[in-house]
Every structure is written in C-alpha cells, then in structure tokens.
Amino acid sequence: MPAPLADQLTVIIPAYNEAASVADTVRSVLEQTTPPARVIVVDDRSTDATGTLARAAGAEVICPPTNTGSKAGAQNLALDVVDTPYCMAIDGDTTLAPDAIERLMVPLADDPEVAAACGFVVPRHVSTVWERGRYVEYLLSFTFYKPTQDYYGNPLISSGCFSAYRTDRLREAGGWSERTRAEDMDLTWSFYRAGHGVRFVPDAVCYPIEPPDLDFMTKQLKRWSHGFVQNVGLHWKGILRLPFLSTVVGVALFDAVVASLIYLLVLPVLAVALGAPLLLLVYVIDVPAVLVPVLVAARRRREVGRALLSLPCFFVLRTVNGFFMLEALITEVVLRRPLLVYEKGH
Amino acid sequence: MNNAGLPGTGIGGLFYLLLALCMPVVEVVRTVRGDTEPGRWRQVLTQFALACAILVSLVGTAAVYLRLVDAPSPFGLTGTALVLAPVVLAALLLCLVVVVLRVWARLLGPEPELRTPVRVG
Structure with missing residues (x-):
C-alpha cells in the first residue's frame, strides 16, 4: 500500500445539534491508524452542547455568525480555512472504522486524476424497521451496484457522509453547492463533467446513524428524491x-x-x-x-x-x-x- | 432499487446484472491493451460470481412463482418462454433507453457552461 496521505488531510465535520454523537465522531477520526493533520467541526449555531463536546473530544471548532441553512453551507465555511492538499467530509453522526481514512486515501495517492473517493456505508444502529430496511439497502447497493459502477469508472455518488477530496479540485468546483438538496451528487457529477475521476473504496467503512422512525425517514427520503430530480434537471x-x-x-x-x-x-x-x-x-x-x-x-x-x-x-x-x-x-x-x-x- | 435512496423494479438491477456479466470480457480486452491494475481481476470475478448467482436465483424464483400462481398464458406463451419473455422485453427496453441516450448525446451541441455554484458562508 502506498504511503498514506492522512498527514496532509483536513477532516471537516458539519454539525447542527449533534451533541449525542459528535464526540464519538471526532474520537473515531483522531484514533485512526493514520490520523489527519486537522479535524474541524463546524458548529452551525447549534442550540445544544455540540461545540463544547467537539472541542473536548479534540477537534478545532468554528462557528458561523448565523446558521448557514445547509450542510453544504457549513462545509464551505470550513473549506475556506483548509490549508492541506486533501480534505474529507464526514457527517456529525458518523463514526469510522479504525483504518477507514488510511484505506480511503489510497486511490487519491495512486492516481492524480482522482478528485474524490468514497467508502462503504453501514448503519450504526440496526433495530427499527427503517434502520433495518436501510441496512439491507446499503449492503445490496455497496456490494453489487457501487463496485460495478466503480469498475466502469463512474460511481453514481461520492456519499456526503464520508468522502475524501483533493482540496484544489474541490475549490475549482466551487466547493459544495447549495443549488440542489443533494450536494454530494451535484459535486460528484460536476467532477465527472470537469474530467476528473471518483473512486469507491469498499474496504473503507463508515457507520452513520440512520433515521430511526418514519418522521425522520420522510425528511431524508424527501431530500434525496428531490435532490436526485434536481440534479438530473441541472446536469x-x-x-x-x-x-x-x-x-x-x-x-x-x-x-x-x-x-x-x-x-x-x-x-x-x-x-x-x-x-x-x-x-x-x-x-x-x-x-x-x-x-x-x-x-x-x-x-x-x-x-x-x-x-x-x-x-x-x-x-x-x-x-x-x-x-x-x-x-x-x-x-x-x-x-x-x-x-x-x-x-x-x- | 439500483442505488440507495432510489426505488427500482429490477430493470435497473438487470442493467447492472448485464454489466457484471460483461466484466470478464471487458477485463480481458483491457488486459490485452496493457491496462492492468492490481486487484482488479479479483473485483471482476467477485462481481461476475455475484451476477451468476443472482441470475440463477431469478430463474428459480420465476419458476416457483409460475407454479404457485395460476399464471395466464398471454400470446400462447407458457413455461420457460413465459419466464423469458418479460426478461427479454425488459432487456430490449433497456437497450432502447441506452441507444436513445447515446443518439441524443450525439445530436447535442457543445457542452453548456457549468454554472458556478452559489457559495454561502
């Protein structure tokens, strides 16, 4: 395996009212086999103790003057202060397998044409109907569909909950756009249109918290469905x-x-x-x-x-x-x- | 379903099935052209084996379903022909979608300017 690039990496964690999970997320990043140079949590004007807990866990915390209104907005705020050649986006409720960063950085180290890399996603909690449904959906998608897409050169989405990027390519694309409700799909397709590559790394595993009930699932599915339609219309x-x-x-x-x-x-x-x-x-x-x-x-x-x-x-x-x-x-x-x-x- | 968060009937699944079944041939062509990558044959064989197992399961399911349900015999089709007919039709429909997309792409003019995303924050 080539030398990992984690010491040239900044991890960005957008967080709004993630007090229940953000400390676990930060710890799972800092305890990696190849820890990153910086871990920045964007506390998007949370009304709970997200910022305090993230700082206590060892992250740098930045806070906008007002709520940015979206994950993309919070991530862009951190992108402005990134000074490393690589950066990574991780959701505030997502933890990583101990070697996830080391593995995810491999295609970026191997191929200068690769602008982004994404990993395998497995729900952290699997108990409700909705979490179980999503668990099976992810196992199916990340075992059969995504590796096939990757082989032919175009994973459909570099998942927003856990992806690494070349910082210069990300800035050239304008950062994470707020013009659709699926900023990760928008960014991935923008990379392809600019002639860059995206890779899927099945051995790099992350564990997000999935919507546990219909109310939260409704919000997520609505966002994803609208985001897909918006991106098709845009691209x-x-x-x-x-x-x-x-x-x-x-x-x-x-x-x-x-x-x-x-x-x-x-x-x-x-x-x-x-x-x-x-x-x-x-x-x-x-x-x-x-x-x-x-x-x-x-x-x-x-x-x-x-x-x-x-x-x-x-x-x-x-x-x-x-x-x-x-x-x-x-x-x-x-x-x-x-x-x-x-x-x-x- | 062919991507997390998007529903699907199986037509999309059929598309990926065909892609995975083609992988060994594509990889041989790539290898002959000198385009090799460590671990790629392993990926190819894994996806190919998965596709074969899915194909067998699909044929088995269709056979069981036909026995279980008192299936009609449209256009005089019965048994294996009845099972294969929708699969062949779906594959043809899929090919049509792909061909239309390709023709459309050729008819289009130059790549439109990609609007710079709005930055906030």
Whole structure:
C-alpha cells in the first residue's frame, strides 16, 4: 500500500445539534491508524452542547455568525480555512472504522486524476424497521451496484457522509453547492463533467446513524428524491456526453419512475381488478436476487442473522421510497415547486 | 432499487446484472491493451460470481412463482418462454433507453457552461 496521505488531510465535520454523537465522531477520526493533520467541526449555531463536546473530544471548532441553512453551507465555511492538499467530509453522526481514512486515501495517492473517493456505508444502529430496511439497502447497493459502477469508472455518488477530496479540485468546483438538496451528487457529477475521476473504496467503512422512525425517514427520503430530480434537471445536458454516467442516470430515473408507478398503482389495482391477491407477491418477487449480494456482504461482516431478520424491512422501505420519488417528480417537474429547505433526516 | 435512496423494479438491477456479466470480457480486452491494475481481476470475478448467482436465483424464483400462481398464458406463451419473455422485453427496453441516450448525446451541441455554484458562508 502506498504511503498514506492522512498527514496532509483536513477532516471537516458539519454539525447542527449533534451533541449525542459528535464526540464519538471526532474520537473515531483522531484514533485512526493514520490520523489527519486537522479535524474541524463546524458548529452551525447549534442550540445544544455540540461545540463544547467537539472541542473536548479534540477537534478545532468554528462557528458561523448565523446558521448557514445547509450542510453544504457549513462545509464551505470550513473549506475556506483548509490549508492541506486533501480534505474529507464526514457527517456529525458518523463514526469510522479504525483504518477507514488510511484505506480511503489510497486511490487519491495512486492516481492524480482522482478528485474524490468514497467508502462503504453501514448503519450504526440496526433495530427499527427503517434502520433495518436501510441496512439491507446499503449492503445490496455497496456490494453489487457501487463496485460495478466503480469498475466502469463512474460511481453514481461520492456519499456526503464520508468522502475524501483533493482540496484544489474541490475549490475549482466551487466547493459544495447549495443549488440542489443533494450536494454530494451535484459535486460528484460536476467532477465527472470537469474530467476528473471518483473512486469507491469498499474496504473503507463508515457507520452513520440512520433515521430511526418514519418522521425522520420522510425528511431524508424527501431530500434525496428531490435532490436526485434536481440534479438530473441541472446536469442532464452535460452528462449526456459521458456515456456510462448518462446511461446509469437514465436507467435509474426510468427505473425509479416505473417502480413507483408499479408499487403504488399498478400492482394494487391489478390485484383488486383481477381478484388475484397472489399478484401482490410481485412486491417481493426479487427476494432471492436481493439476498445473494446481501448475504455475501453480511457473511463478510458476520451478520447473517441480522441481515435475514432485516430483509422484510427492505421491501417496506422500497415501497415508501417509491411514494417519495413520485412526490418529488410531480412537485419538481409538473408543479415546478422545487424543494428549497434543507431538513436533516435525523 | 439500483442505488440507495432510489426505488427500482429490477430493470435497473438487470442493467447492472448485464454489466457484471460483461466484466470478464471487458477485463480481458483491457488486459490485452496493457491496462492492468492490481486487484482488479479479483473485483471482476467477485462481481461476475455475484451476477451468476443472482441470475440463477431469478430463474428459480420465476419458476416457483409460475407454479404457485395460476399464471395466464398471454400470446400462447407458457413455461420457460413465459419466464423469458418479460426478461427479454425488459432487456430490449433497456437497450432502447441506452441507444436513445447515446443518439441524443450525439445530436447535442457543445457542452453548456457549468454554472458556478452559489457559495454561502
């Protein structure tokens, strides 16, 4: 493995009312096998003890005069004071595996064309329906879809909860943009359009806290669905020239629309109209196909029992997800009412 | 579902399945051209094996579903033909989407200026 670049790295942690988790996040960064040069927590005018706890855990804390209104705003504030060639964004509720930074920096060290690298995401708590659904979703996505995207050169998103960047490339892109509700997707696609590379590193693992209930999940899914639609609207002309990325985005959009219509309208209507309740089995017809990559990932993590127990929740989450995708398409494209408010999912 | 946070029917999954099944061929071409990278064959074989296992599970599921549900016989199709028909149709539809995207890209003019993001803070 090449020499890690962690000593040339600044970690940025945007935080708003993260008193329950920010100290764990800071400690998990400082206790890395290759600790970074700086850890900056942006306390975005929290009303709890986020800043105090982050400082006590060993981070530098900066605080804007007023709440920036978004994660991107808080991250940009820290980007202005970064003086290292590399920087990293980690959510205030996300902890890292002990060697996560060392592993994530490898593609940046190996290839000067790589502008960003992202890692494998696993929910830290897996107990509610929503956390379990997300757990299976991540195992599936990060075991089968993302490595395939990476092989063909275009991971769809360098996840905002844990990604490393070349600081100069990030500044050239204008930092994290606030023009969409999915700043990580926007930045990733902007990198591709500028001719830079993004890599996925499956061995670099992070553990965010996922929305534990429907209320928080609603906020997150709404933000992600609207963010996806906004990014397609913003970038579609530019990414059409990137063969693999445009195909992946086109297929994802097509599939998301078709899926939402099938789950929410076609299946229930057909089952009732034809008097064929067994048609509803189509909701779970891909259980074995989903199980294959999920069990492979779970076996590596020695969590096969947890994965099997969580599997039904994935199908609940998928159906709920369909509702929010339709809502986003109708609101953004038909009604022309873009989502402008950044509400964190948890 | 083909990305976390986005719903999907399986058409997207089928796309990734085809991509993963093509990986060994693509890697051979890359290797012949001198484009090698340590650990990439391992990645290729892992994804290929996953894709094969998913394919087997899909065929098995379809067979069980057809036995379980009193499936109709549209256009006189039954058994294996009935299972393969939607898969082939979905693959064709997928190819059509990809071809349309490619043609569209060729018809477009030069890359539009990327608007500089608004900075706050």
